[in-house]
Amino acid sequence: MAPSFLPTFDSSILSSPGRLIPAPLSYLGHAFVTITPSDVDNALRYLQRTVGLHATCFDVSALHLVDDIVSILDSGARKVVVSGSQLRELERVENLDLDRVALSVSPGMKNEMIDAIAGTSVDLYVHRIKDVELVEAWLKEYGTDRPDVYVSFDTPSVENALRIANLSGIPVIPASQCTADPVSEQQNIPIATLLLANATTDRLDGLFTTIVTDERGIALGLVYSSHESVNESLRTGKGVYQSRKRGLWYKGESSGDTQDIVAINLDCDHDCLKFTVKQKGRGFCHLGTPTCFGSFQGLPKLQQTLQKRKSSAPLGSYTARLFKDQQLLKAKIMEEASELCEATTKEDVTFEAADLLYFALTKCVATGVSLEDIERNLDAKSTKVKRRKGDAKGSWAAQMGMPADGKVQQEVGQPHPTSSSIKASEGPGDRIKMRTFVVADGNHTIITKALQRPSQRTSDKIMSIVRPIIDSVRHRGDAALLEYAHKFEKATSLASPVLKAPFPKDLMQLSPETKDAIDVSFENIRKFHAAQMEPKPLSVTTMPGVECARMARPIEKVGLYVPGGTAVLPSTALMLGVPAMVAGCRNIVIASPPRADGSLTPEIVYIAERVGAETIVLAGGAQAVAALAYGTESVSKVDKILGPGNQFVTAAKMLVSNDTSACVSIDMPAGPSEVLVVADETANPAFVAADLLSQAEHGVDSQVVLIGVGLGDGQLRAIEDELHSQASALPRVDIVRQAIDHSVTLVVDGVAEAMDLSNRYAPEHLILQVRDAQDVAELVQNAGSVFVGPWTPESVGDYSAGVNHSLPTYGYARQYSGVNLGSYVKHITSSNLTAEGLRNLGGAVMQLAKVEELEAHRRAVSIRLAELDRLSGT
Numbered sequence: 001m002a003p004s005f006l007p008t009f010d011s012s013i014l015s016s017p018g019r020l021i022p023a024p025l026s027y028l029g030h031a032f033v034t035i036t037p038s039d040v041d042n043a044l045r046y047l048q049r050t051v052g053l054h055a056t057c058f059d060v061s062a063l064h065l066v067d068d069i070v071s072i073l074d075s076g077a078r079k080v081v082v083s084g085s086q087l088r089e090l091e092r093v094e095n096l097d098l099d100r101v102a103l104s105v106s107p108g109m110k111n112e113m114i115d116a117i118a119g120t121s122v123d124l125y126v127h128r129i130k131d132v133e134l135v136e137a138w139l140k141e142y143g144t145d146r147p148d149v150y151v152s153f154d155t156p157s158v159e160n161a162l163r164i165a166n167l168s169g170i171p172v173i174p175a176s177q178c179t180a181d182p183v184s185e186q187q188n189i190p191i192a193t194l195l196l197a198n199a200t201t202d203r204l205d206g207l208f209t210t211i212v213t214d215e216r217g218i219a220l221g222l223v224y225s226s227h228e229s230v231n232e233s234l235r236t237g238k239g240v241y242q243s244r245k246r247g248l249w250y251k252g253e254s255s256g257d258t259q260d261i262v263a264i265n266l267d268c269d270h271d272c273l274k275f276t277v278k279q280k281g282r283g284f285c286h287l288g289t290p291t292c293f294g295s296f297q298g299l300p301k302l303q304q305t306l307q308k309r310k311s312s313a314p315l316g317s318y319t320a321r322l323f324k325d326q327q328l329l330k331a332k333i334m335e336e337a338s339e340l341c342e343a344t345t346k347e348d349v350t351f352e353a354a355d356l357l358y359f360a361l362t363k364c365v366a367t368g369v370s371l372e373d374i375e376r377n378l379d380a381k382s383t384k385v386k387r388r389k390g391d392a393k394g395s396w397a398a399q400m401g402m403p404a405d406g407k408v409q410q411e412v413g414q415p416h417p418t419s420s421s422i423k424a425s426e427g428p429g430d431r432i433k434m435r436t437f438v439v440a441d442g443n444h445t446i447i448t449k450a451l452q453r454p455s456q457r458t459s460d461k462i463m464s465i466v467r468p469i470i471d472s473v474r475h476r477g478d479a480a481l482l483e484y485a486h487k488f489e490k491a492t493s494l495a496s497p498v499l500k501a502p503f504p505k506d507l508m509q510l511s512p513e514t515k516d517a518i519d520v521s522f523e524n525i526r527k528f529h530a531a532q533m534e535p536k537p538l539s540v541t542t543m544p545g546v547e548c549a550r551m552a553r554p555i556e557k558v559g560l561y562v563p564g565g566t567a568v569l570p571s572t573a574l575m576l577g578v579p580a581m582v583a584g585c586r587n588i589v590i591a592s593p594p595r596a597d598g599s600l601t602p603e604i605v606y607i608a609e610r611v612g613a614e615t616i617v618l619a620g621g622a623q624a625v626a627a628l629a630y631g632t633e634s635v636s637k638v639d640k641i642l643g644p645g646n647q648f649v650t651a652a653k654m655l656v657s658n659d660t661s662a663c664v665s666i667d668m669p670a671g672p673s674e675v676l677v678v679a680d681e682t683a684n685p686a687f688v689a690a691d692l693l694s695q696a697e698h699g700v701d702s703q704v705v706l707i708g709v710g711l712g713d714g715q716l717r718a719i720e721d722e723l724h725s726q727a728s729a730l731p732r733v734d735i736v737r738q739a740i741d742h743s744v745t746l747v748v749d750g751v752a753e754a755m756d757l758s759n760r761y762a763p764e765h766l767i768l769q770v771r772d773a774q775d776v777a778e779l780v781q782n783a784g785s786v787f788v789g790p791w792t793p794e795s796v797g798d799y800s801a802g803v804n805h806s807l808p809t810y811g812y813a814r815q816y817s818g819v820n821l822g823s824y825v826k827h828i829t830s831s832n833l834t835a836e837g838l839r840n841l842g843g844a845v846m847q848l849a850k851v852e853e854l855e856a857h858r859r860a861v862s863i864r865l866a867e868l869d870r871l872s873g874t
């Protein structure tokens, strides 16, 4: 709330050392300084030295450069008083909050500027008033609907200051005329009088209700104040209150639990005082607890414990060890930060964040930094006008495989008018919204950057996590599988890592509806994949007597990975298992992470049985991939591994497929789900939003893209509104929010341009919600699977239509197909020549063998031709 009055200082205070503003004026938390161009550097240094100590207003109306004003605000000045022309320039500065600006005006003028800013949050500063009546009249006309009106006088006095304060103006008084002493000489103005000038109370005894808090705003207790007790507090700098029974109460006088005053304020309607204090001794309450409401909780409690441990730790205390061993503390902070980065579920993020905060606060307490210091620093950062880009620094950016100075967010195209902020969504309650850009001529490079997928850690870091897991399974087999199931799935009761066919019926108990749904999907997937069978071997006569043929044979042993991290996906078991069965693979091994109680999802067991799987491996991640690639005591080694998964699964698939000793191949890199929707004005906004969200909910690293063809503000807004309201109602809204943060809407003029962008992006799923969608589908060059028209949501492909949902992501649709029947077969060719055929072809073969100087090759033909000659008697 606005201060009761502002003490002004001349600019010499900017170069004085120490706390600078004399207590008791600093207890008000405000100061006002007029500066000239030569004071700018001093003002900036002063702000740096006093971060969080008091909110300083600067009269900068004499400065020439708007950049200087921005720098002063950026360094933490609470408010600046500016001229009309400066205000016009500041209005154009991005991120500048205009309630940090006051316009300097003269009294008695019907100022055009004042009219122009009516209804805005800009304050007014009426300076050097001679005639208080004039100001009173003026305040009645202009002051009532203004946020704050500051008034400075030619000749300040208690009387005119009170007159202004009573009209809700804010008197600006030279600090030299303010005093904490209520009975000093006439020309000095008692601070308590001004502070309480428009304070009210509805108590019969006239006392002011007073809440006492610590520096973090935690309520310590409730007391009462009088003019006299406030005067005493200001004079002594200690907590002094008015006891209803004992009169003036110097807190802690007898117990020793005294308080140093930090600030004294009034609440919004001036009927409650707030004393912010540093509490000494045992605490505020006479019962010896920190507050009258009991002990601290959460971070304040942790801080209190750490501070105690620092001064006297019990023998063997871990915290004391951390205080002593800086390397250990550093390692723990880095370890916990990394675990927090990996955590995805609400429970894990809570758990890891709590650990990280414990070690971080230990570091702070060891260095003498308090939560209060940290919060002051955060507050100061929140006033920044010049925003940092926020890119990761060099080595961290490199570890995550992202450019160190990734400029996409600043540079991309022209932000669309409906895209008020480039940052999409920040936290609970914020609007869930994708960044929106208009694709203009010439900004294609920039748009390409905006379309970059969230970074995938297939780099050294993820490989270094995955490699030891693979080695361990390779060398220790089942024992290692069990250990990882305990570690990652918390399945501590799991006794065997495999379930062998025939699978027990009681492990596949399903509701009739689920069973029916699986059966319908199973049949559609079977039909579509069976239709991909080559009916008979291909055979071609290339020359008379020369016949070439090609025949398909199923890959004998296939390992199918069914993800089960953030969501268990029985549908993936269908997508991988049914074609394996149709192709005739002899051994089908399915791997999927077990649930925490060590069991498997019954749907997966049912599907495993229907496709004729031999084994289900109860393992996930890299350990499952390693078991499939190398085999263990109870898992048979396979020839090919198929199936999507997270970064650990994908990295492991790539590692084993590069190891010739494993002799195993993989289907493709199939990572985090993605969708690109092309929509024109015929598209239903609710359908568009629903399709985008269906893939965003898969994981925090999913990405969804909307290309709006000729969409106007209203249509984009309708989609944005749908996206926000549908997303907010989803159970996985936390995941969606993060996925949407790296998702994007691009607005283009025509369908051809949209399809060009889509082909460059090569999405896993492409949805066409445009006029004549079937014709537009002809323009698709790169995509995993296409969904055509308004009645084809992507989910039909995920589950039941018949097409496969195991598809290339990350742009690999440029060169890979999704899983299909061909993924489970290899082709063998054969040649069959008659004597005539060899006679026709022999010359060419012998000539080429001669060129290559491979005589045995040549002779394999010549010896036969000679025999033919002999037989025919020529």
Ligand SMILES: NC(=O)c1ccc[n+]([C@@H]2O[C@H](COP(=O)([O-])OP(=O)(O)OC[C@H]3O[C@@H](n4cnc5c(N)ncnc54)[C@H](O)[C@@H]3O)[C@@H](O)[C@H]2O)c1
Residues within 6 Å of the ligand: 342, 465, 488, 489, 562, 563, 564, 565, 566, 567, 569, 572, 593, 619, 620, 621, 622, 623, 644, 645, 646, 647, 648, 649, 670, 671, 672, 673, 698, 699, 702, 764, 805, 806, 807, 808, 809
């Ligand atoms: N492209 C496609 O066709 C397709 C299809 C379905 C699903 N998906 C994607 O598959 C992914 C599935 O990922 P998921 O995480 O839900 O399940 P997942 O089964 O792929 O991964 C879970 C496993 O990750 C391992 N893991 C987790 N944290 C680890 C760590 N810190 N160190 C080492 N290993 C760790 C554990 O072993 C765990 O069992 C999603 O991104 C989803 O979008 C893609």
Ligand SMILES: N[C@H](CO)Cc1c[nH]c[nH+]1
Residues within 6 Å of the ligand: 569, 571, 572, 672, 673, 674, 695, 764, 798, 805, 806, 807
């Ligand atoms: N959309 C995923 C492929 O990216 C597959 C899936 C399974 N369940 C639901 N969706």
Ligand SMILES: [Zn+2]
Residues within 6 Å of the ligand: 673, 694, 695, 698, 798
């Ligand atoms: Zn899906």
